[in-house]
Amino acid sequence: MITLTIDGREIGAEEGWTVLKAAQNVGIEIPTLCYHEALSSSGACRLCSVEVTTKRGRNRIVASCLYPVEEGLDVQTNSEKIRRLRRGLMELLLARCPNSQKIRDMARHMGITEPRFRLEGEECILCGLCVRVCQEISEANAISAVNRGIKKEIAAPFYDLAETCVGCGGCAYVCPTGAIRIDGNRIRLGDKIFKELSPEEVKKVEEKLEAKERVPEKG
Amino acid sequence: MKVKTREDLDKLRQEGLKSLYPDKLKITVGMATCGIATGAKRVFDALADEVEKGKFDVVVSQTGCIGYCQREPLVDILAPGRERIYYKEVTPEKAVQLLDVSVAGEAKEDWALFRMGGEENLIEERTIRYVESQHGTRDNKIPQYKEFPFFEKQVKIALRNCGFIDPERIEEYIAKGGYYVLLKVLTEMGPEEVIEVVKRSGLRGRGGGGFPTGIKWASCRNAHGEPKYIICNADEGDPGAYMDRSVLEGDPHSVIEGMIIGAYAIGSHEGFIYVRNEYPMAIKKLRIALAQAEQYGLLGEDILGTGFHFTIKINRGGGAFVCGESTALMASLEGKVGEPRAKYIHTVERGLWDRPSNLNNVETWANVPPIMARGADWFSSIGTENSKGTKVFSLVGNINNTGLVEVPMGVSLREIIYDIGGGIPDGKRFKAVQTGGPSGGCIPQELIDLPVDFDRLTEAGSMMGSGGMIVMDESACMVDVAKYFVDFLQEESCGKCVPCREGIKRMHEILEDITTGKGKEGDVELLEEIGFILKEGALCALGSTAANPVLSTINYFRQEFDAHIRDKRCPAGVCSELITYSIDPEKCTGCGRCVKACPAEAIVGEKKQPHSLAVEKCIKCGSCFEVCKFDAVIRQ
Numbered sequence: 001m002i003t004l005t006i007d008g009r010e011i012g013a014e015e016g017w018t019v020l021k022a023a024q025n026v027g028i029e030i031p032t033l034c035y036h037e038a039l040s041s042s043g044a045c046r047l048c049s050v051e052v053t054t055k056r057g058r059n060r061i062v063a064s065c066l067y068p069v070e071e072g073l074d075v076q077t078n079s080e081k082i083r084r085l086r087r088g089l090m091e092l093l094l095a096r097c098p099n100s101q102k103i104r105d106m107a108r109h110m111g112i113t114e115p116r117f118r119l120e121g122e123e124c125i126l127c128g129l130c131v132r133v134c135q136e137i138s139e140a141n142a143i144s145a146v147n148r149g150i151k152k153e154i155a156a157p158f159y160d161l162a163e164t165c166v167g168c169g170g171c172a173y174v175c176p177t178g179a180i181r182i183d184g185n186r187i188r189l190g191d192k193i194f195k196e197l198s199p200e201e202v203k204k205v206e207e208k209l210e211a212k213e214r215v216p217e218k219g
Numbered sequence: 220m221k222v223k224t225r226e227d228l229d230k231l232r233q234e235g236l237k238s239l240y241p242d243k244l245k246i247t248v249g250m251a252t253c254g255i256a257t258g259a260k261r262v263f264d265a266l267a268d269e270v271e272k273g274k275f276d277v278v279v280s281q282t283g284c285i286g287y288c289q290r291e292p293l294v295d296i297l298a299p300g301r302e303r304i305y306y307k308e309v310t311p312e313k314a315v316q317l318l319d320v321s322v323a324g325e326a327k328e329d330w331a332l333f334r335m336g337g338e339e340n341l342i343e344e345r346t347i348r349y350v351e352s353q354h355g356t357r358d359n360k361i362p363q364y365k366e367f368p369f370f371e372k373q374v375k376i377a378l379r380n381c382g383f384i385d386p387e388r389i390e391e392y393i394a395k396g397g398y399y400v401l402l403k404v405l406t407e408m409g410p411e412e413v414i415e416v417v418k419r420s421g422l423r424g425r426g427g428g429g430f431p432t433g434i435k436w437a438s439c440r441n442a443h444g445e446p447k448y449i450i451c452n453a454d455e456g457d458p459g460a461y462m463d464r465s466v467l468e469g470d471p472h473s474v475i476e477g478m479i480i481g482a483y484a485i486g487s488h489e490g491f492i493y494v495r496n497e498y499p500m501a502i503k504k505l506r507i508a509l510a511q512a513e514q515y516g517l518l519g520e521d522i523l524g525t526g527f528h529f530t531i532k533i534n535r536g537g538g539a540f541v542c543g544e545s546t547a548l549m550a551s552l553e554g555k556v557g558e559p560r561a562k563y564i565h566t567v568e569r570g571l572w573d574r575p576s577n578l579n580n581v582e583t584w585a586n587v588p589p590i591m592a593r594g595a596d597w598f599s600s601i602g603t604e605n606s607k608g609t610k611v612f613s614l615v616g617n618i619n620n621t622g623l624v625e626v627p628m629g630v631s632l633r634e635i636i637y638d639i640g641g642g643i644p645d646g647k648r649f650k651a652v653q654t655g656g657p658s659g660g661c662i663p664q665e666l667i668d669l670p671v672d673f674d675r676l677t678e679a680g681s682m683m684g685s686g687g688m689i690v691m692d693e694s695a696c697m698v699d700v701a702k703y704f705v706d707f708l709q710e711e712s713c714g715k716c717v718p719c720r721e722g723i724k725r726m727h728e729i730l731e732d733i734t735t736g737k738g739k740e741g742d743v744e745l746l747e748e749i750g751f752i753l754k755e756g757a758l759c760a761l762g763s764t765a766a767n768p769v770l771s772t773i774n775y776f777r778q779e780f781d782a783h784i785r786d787k788r789c790p791a792g793v794c795s796e797l798i799t800y801s802i803d804p805e806k807c808t809g810c811g812r813c814v815k816a817c818p819a820e821a822i823v824g825e826k827k828q829p830h831s832l833a834v835e836k837c838i839k840c841g842s843c844f845e846v847c848k849f850d851a852v853i854r855q
Binding site: 043067125147149 | 431539541556560561563564709710711713714715716717718720721722723724725730742745748749751752755756757758
């Protein structure tokens, strides 16, 4: 058992937990976009950034979804620096995806309504959850991130139908912005069609997605 | 033959000495990439042809880059008992003439660059004299190597053999004391003792971060898990930087020997050199060097008969700048997409394939054999309090002596730029120097006396980085320079984390606006805000330092940003949207040079009458400005 402090509260955590898990365990909310408890952490969205001070006095900002708990760690999840960073991140994401309801809601919550940058019309925030669910849960490896930097996008090999897609719909299920969706019998991300589903597959996937709608989201 | 004893090494040394200093005339061509680019291969072939014809009884040899890239192809001639003479800008025709002249015992003073009475054997702390006394020294105007301004202040440790040995002959490396160090380490020292020497030497990583090498080695040695890996980062990608390439092309064994010593100290048996595929010659030289080291039992099983085993594999990078970041490099080595991961658990504990991995860059490894040979005290006597030893820089941009220089830590930028670099060409004024590549920053004229070491460069808002040094004169627009680096980074960001992918893109967008006259009040503050998000929020060092080129130019050249934003004016006359050309009728003589130069037919006028420029036709290429001999073209 490890003891650490989060926002002034002394809490216990198990060895090997991340700071995010330790916080969630005691009901302290830290915003996330690229995190899912069933998947490995990636540290892509940086929204879960927190300020940590180690026992030796080193202070820095880390991604709580990856930072392992340690004895005597002092964590600030909502310091001015952290709020400033999160507002900046949300402003960047809102400029990328101004039409995403989820992103707009999160941004508004932090006081951002009009980004100071030119608006793009993307839906995908490149959080990579779809790729991880496809690798780690479905073990299909049907889609991946392609290219790098500003050209990065999620696609199936050669922008074709994904040969190894099993049609589970996991990618659509975890997608935080709804960029990947089931459109008729197709799993698609914008113009890219990953899979054409059989009527039975469509039914199964739709049931799962409906079930997700009914469960109030955590965090 | 497998080398097992000092006597075996001595035999190879004898062979090396024979080819280094043959008993007849030897002519050597600098054949690193910089030499080849200016025609060294043709020079070498011409010389080889002449010798083939049987006309001359001479040895034609090749070597790496001695650093003076400005005057390549460089050729040097060494005759027994005489001074070595270096010649500049040698063509195939000149080379053949040089043969003629040299065989006759003469020198071509006009073509010569400098002469050398002997060379240093750094490892064994002695000088090899070509001439015993003043006898044999020619009475001529050719300057001495050590008095030649470019070399005078240089201290060569990592580059000790570059330009002096044939990188394809292990015997020559051994003749300069190479692999004797390894023998001493493996037979006389314990692994902890080796680490202690490296720690005490104060050596810090030359790849950019400047982490103390000895502490890294110790952490990796103490980390749990087997196997442990040794990695050499040769994914040099900063614009204008080619230090590592030159070391690999000129002295690959120094890196290999350093890695074997590191492997012994850490307890590793498997090593990788991750080298970018854009360095084909470095890869070729490395392959030859590895094969030779294996052939002589200096690498592989039972090294030097001590039972220690270590192998090295070359892995070629596919051309992603981000793969120079250690975790991205390891992901790439594993065959995955080269994306960085968080380093909250250090790579010395969980690196390549989640095993303890020790990564150092080319220059760091090349420093290891001299440290083990000469001791920690010797190394730490060079440099400043917290930055020991030397640093290699590639000096490029608006500078008279483009080249590769190695200087003790703590020399000032002024000494590097003016004394070694020879100052700024065409009588222009020095404006700034960009150090540390895309992660570094621009240091202005006011700080030219700044001593160059890890900490001082960081304090100035830049960083040591791997050692690229881009000198800029007054004709550089600093907003444009910042945009250049941001453009580079937005292409090279891996795109994984939001601050880096989205933030750099937006920085570029704002800088593009500013340089095209669309800048507005608040843009600079917004750039600074993105800088904060990158520094504090980005996942890896590429992102967290990406704002440095922008923040440092804002810091030191704020007035240039303001001129672009408020006055819609580019003071340096670079940003084409913000400048107009016109002709001063008072100065114009009507010579017509500008009319011929203008690709847009925007300039008209009668002969010997002042010309005029039609602004609506002008494409702002600046050709008229360049060709006018009377300063009659006005750029505003």
